[in-house]
Amino acid sequence: MANRINQLLSYWSDKRDSQAWVLATIIETDGSSYRKAGAMMMINDLGQYFGLLSGGCLESDIMRQARRCWDNLQNRIVEYDMREEEDLAWQLGIGCGGMVKILLQPVNASNLYLRLDELLNNIAKRKRVEYQQQVDELVPQNSLVPVSSIKATSKVGIKTHAGVNVFSQVLGPAPLIAVFGAGVDAMPVVAIAAELGWDVLLLDPRMGYAKPEHFPKANQIIREPFDNLSNASWLSEIDAALILTHNIKLDATALKLLQVSRAKYIGLLGPIHRTDRVLAHVAMDRDDLCKPLANPVGLRLGGELPESIALSMLSEVHAALEQTDGLSISNVLTPIIQNTQNEN
Template identity: 65%
Template sequence: MANQLDKLLGHWLPQRDAQQWVLATIINTEGSSYRKAGAMMMINDLGQYFGMLSGGCLESDIMRQARRCWDNAQNRIVKYDMREEEDLAWQLGIGCGGMVEILLQPVSQANDYLHLHTLYGLLQNNQAGTYVQRIDQAKPYNQLSEALTQDALKNSGIQQIDNERYFSQTIRSAYFLAIFGAGVDARPVVAMAAALGWQVLLLDPRSGYAREGYFNDAQHIIRQPFEELSQARWLQQIDAALVLTHNIKLDAQALSLLQHSAASYVGLLGPLHRTERVLAHARLSKQHLHYPLANPVGLRLGGELPESIALSMVSEVHAFLEKTDAQSISRIVKP
């Protein structure tokens, strides 16, 4: 199950009045933890939960604690500390060795669903918002602002205002990846990106490509010629693109189209000498591209099967968007 917030809210929204619900949010961590501050999970009175706040070791106790929110319609704050031998976390067998503090909040019509329905609408429209939760064990008081300011981005996390604690974070929609080329080798790329909870747009104007049943994980499939798409709204919404058509002319058209996009990463499949031909066909030069071009695309992971190549490409996109160096955490891997 994807853990992206828009997916969790998509499960909740149709059933928001059919069951009792609790929003669980990690508001603070110290030391090692499975997920960091800002991670969320939705829980209902049928014993179902959507999303994860740990590797599975905390969820059953979080659900037990959540029931108290339904009893008094108030928040509850729980803390699990693996550093303290007397803490419940030791009994639960948590292996991360850190502390996790979680805010549990009842979600109901009486508290305007904590503005989660409005937040879901923003995410569905590829917009972002600043979500603020008051940290106490009284009735919930949450705020949502659609105006993103530098102060809001800078002040994410726990803040103290007039003797009250608040947790603030900027919430944006899942990453949006456009994949140009719907051949067989694009199937694992689409599947992996979708498994990460990303929005996936697949484009290929050729008949016989993007075949029905082969790309069920893609949210959108476009079969129009690329040169007809320069005014498409999604161009200003995508975060990254992969160009995999295996066709010089189509690759060139894709790179030209992406000149009008908001993509901060574009990956092109193929060796450097082929890229020169693609750019020449598009009448473009690397110096005049409006985006950084990753070519050859992907991380050096080894393997030659489509699944290995897909993993290499999606991993590089992930590392770029998350602004990480894609190095081994343990440094055990050596060339």
């Protein structure tokens, strides 16, 4: 199931006038919840929903509540609270133990489609915008506000704007990852990244590599020599890059090229002593790198198959983009590892 906002809106856009739609947005949570404030779901009058606001336990009731929006064409606010035994959430068997407040909004031409078409156009152009949803039970009045890269991390939540309460969040395109090298081990990298909803740019100038039939989930395949790409527009758009050509010269050229990119994360496959050879090929050392280099690349997940290595690399990319440390949440791994070592 596609859950990113661009995926939801792309599906909705093709059918926006042939079906009745409701946009459901989590505007507040307290305690444990499956999704946090800002999560969105699209619902239509065929009983279909796209995206998730819970683990599947709330969706059927949200759809029932959404029908009231079609009756009066107004917003509706619903709350599910597992902290109170009298609340409907208990009857639904929700096990998170927290509160979730959801804003339901009908989507139609009379309310300018909640500005969702404009939002989709901005995302398609890889622009970030602040999306403001009026929090009341009146006729929807949503708006878009352009944001600079500095403001692109604005806090998600309810604020007062022009005298009314609005739920505000900055929305933008899916992460764009550049994968240098299109060998067999790049196949699961592209497939898993696409499953995450990321956009994937695959680059390899070599004959016989990067065949479209082997990489159906890649958004774009570039076969030009890396030396020719210094003025490519995508360099200012990528969020992360992985270098796995298994070729010293190509790796070196790719690494040098990425120093002028927007990438927040650059990962290079291979051991440290090999990286020294890569850098030497372009007369660079580690102090010359203006961006942090993940090498060896990936998290310690174990496994040696291409799929395991791909998961390891993309897990580290994911943690970097989400600005987290990638550690175990439960710390259950320590006793497991100790017990295994004792058995051996």
